Amino acid sequence: MFKRLFRDRSGNFGMMTAILLVPVIGTAGLAIDISNALMVRSTLQAAADAAAIAAVAETSAGVMQAMRLNSDGQLTDAIEDAKKVFMGHANMSEDYQLKDFDVDVVKAGTQLKAVFTFNATVPTTLARILGQADVTVAGKAEAVFQTDTFRDFYLLLDNTPSMGVGATPTDVDKMVANTGDKCAFACHIVKNGVEDMNSYYNLAKRLGVTIRIDVVAQATAALMDTAKSSRKSSNQYRMAVYTFGEKAEDTKLLEVSSLTDNLDQVQTKASKIGLMSIPYQGYDNDQQTNFDRALKNIGDLMGTAGTGSSAGNPEKILFFVSDGVADAYKPSSCTKATTNGRCQEPIDTTQCEVLKNKGYRIAVLYTTYLPLPTNDWYKKWIRPFQSEIPTRMQACASPGLYFEVSPSQGIADAMNALFLKIITSPRLSS
Structure with missing residues (x-):
């Protein structure tokens, strides 16, 4: 019987089908299950x-x-x-x-x-x-x-007597027409703490003349709005504001606002910046614009330049606003002719290079020095090197961070444009 069973070939197909059906169904099911798994993974x-x-x-x-x-x-x-x-x-x-x-x-x-x-x-x-x-x-x-870069901005604003010139040609003409000596400068005279109400500074106010430092102060205050709207966090940008001094008798850096991320506070203080006062016309031979000393002193305040990677390692930016003409006692190293050691020259860039070598970036806003064709002092001492002023100011600036604003342009717009250029420019990570 067993021999017949092993020799019998009938029904073979059914048996083989039954045997093979299990792996076939399993394999088909596995394909379906893998497809489901892929959908879940997705x-x-x-x-x-x-x-x-x-x-x-x-x-x-x-x-x-x-x-x-x-x-x-x-x-x-x-x-x-x-x-x-x-x-x-x-x-x-x-x-x-x-x-x-x-x-x-x-x-x-x-x-x-x-x-x-x-x-x-x-x-x-x-x-x-x-x-x-x-x-x-x-x-x-x-x-x-x-992340965006963290930056500390140190604003150095030239408020020396030359920044008392009329802000526009119209302002200059109005001052010239209303002063006996045809002076375009609104000299701010304060002697022994007493304001001279007859000074050209107060005359300019009565005439409604806007002087250059007033526009710079307004522009600096407005810059804080731009900084606030541009930052990603409240501590991304910190600001400090300095001028060349409150009075000619004490020409040292004046701290308008210490370094802080409270930009509302900086804005309030910056809006009150005024022209440096002098006790009388010709005081100290008018040597109140010492760029070398101001740049060195603010460099001493700025601390170590960082990469900007964090609030504890910020980049250091010097934001320098000036008309670019130095006037200081410099008898031996002046680049122009002197009178009894008085040096009137375009900015000497030596201190600029010192700061840049320390890793600071310098942004320069040059407020164009206006020609004063009716002023004999200007014609003798400034006009001969007038064309050099913007060249020297640009040389002071870090690459790409120079901006000149003429009297017909808005200083506030120029400061904002320069600030935005700083914060969008590439940064070295090391």
Whole structure:
């Protein structure tokens, strides 16, 4: 009987079909299950991508936290945000089980990097026949954000008597027409603390004449609005404001506002900047514009130049506003002719180079020195080197950070334009 059974070939097809049906169904089921798993992975990957991007988005809590940090490190606010975004996008269901996910967001220099990983299991259906109970899916998402640079601005504003000239040709003409000596300068005379109400400074006020320093003060105050609207965090930009002094008897740097990120405070103080006073006409042979000393002294205040990667390592910017003509006692090193040691010359760029070599960037706003054709002093001493003034001022500036504003232009617009150029220009990271 057994011999007949082994020799019998009838019904072979049915038996083979039955035997093969299990792996065929299992394999087909596995293909379906893998397809489902890929759909789940796609859903989770999209959620991870969204979470990583959200963690370092420009307006995210993580970026705000990074801008407040003085050093590198993990950003806990960004990590919590990323987890919430992931869970909101993952569409949790019974079709899969999330086994694990992890997110890390770290600030390193000016770079924020978010890394999100996940893994989940997707239950199988027909593939269970082959002993495959589930399929594991995993993924990873990365996002990088470059933070903006932190910068300290030191504004050095020339408020010496030459900045008392009329702000526009019309203002100059009005002063010339209303002064016996045809003087275009609104000299601010204060003697022993008593204001001379008959000085040309007060005459200019009565005539409604705007002088150059008034426009600079208004422009400096307005600049704070631009800085506030441009910053990504309240401590990204700090400002300090200095002038050449309150009075000619004490020509040293005058601190209008110390370095602070309270730009509203800086704005209030800057709006009150005035022209340096003199006790009488010709005091100290008019030697109140000592650029060499002012630049050296403000360089001593600025501290170490940083890379801008954090609030604790800011770039240092000197924002220098002047008409570019020095007038100081300099008997031996003056580049022009002197009278009893009085040196009238375009700015000597020696101190500018010293500051740049220390890593500071210098932004120069040159307020064009107006020709004064009716003034004999101007014709003898300034006109011979008038064409050199803008060239020297540009040489003082760091590459690309020079701006000249003529009387017909707005100084406020020019200061804003130069500031925006500074904050959008490329920065060396090391």
